Amino acid sequence: MPKIVDHDQYRKELLSHCLDIIADKGYAAITMRQIAVGLGVSTGTLYHYFPSKENLFEQLVEYISYQDTSEAVIAELKALPTRAERIEAIFNYIAEHEEYFLHQTLMLLDFSRQKSREAINSHQTLRRAGERYEKALMRVLEIDDPAMMILIMNLFDGLIVRRLYQGDRISLTQQSQLVKEVLITYLEPSTKSV
16 A cells, blocks of 8 residues: 655655755755755655755744744743743743744845845745744733734843854843843833822
């Protein structure tokens, strides 16, 4: 009897290994053949699931953003009783998975470098992924202000980029504490009497 393959599950399995492979060589430099070799599959198999390198990139961005913002992740963070604990948990997660976030950032920067500003502005996959992260964090941190959420996302992204070229000079622990204090001061109602 022929082997039954769950194509969607296999596609996700391939995607789960692509980030490190692409980040290692860079989106612009890597070929589909090199990705296939890194995955241990034939080029034909890779093209069966991903008709082009850009299609693979788009599916990878969607896959990553869904994994990072899954209901399980949100529920785990929301189970923490205070906003301060949730912010701390997010920074702890970033610290524990720093290489993952560095690879994600490198891939996104390299892809974006190849595109015009107009192409990035109109890129639906990037827009959807960004909105997915923003909405998830709004739920976790119980923030209703989209502009504030974008600022918080910018802080996270900026921290990752600075660590990329400044290394351990930028302390995740210190930055986590400072961001937590600033956000709590801004977001929590004041208990001081005027």
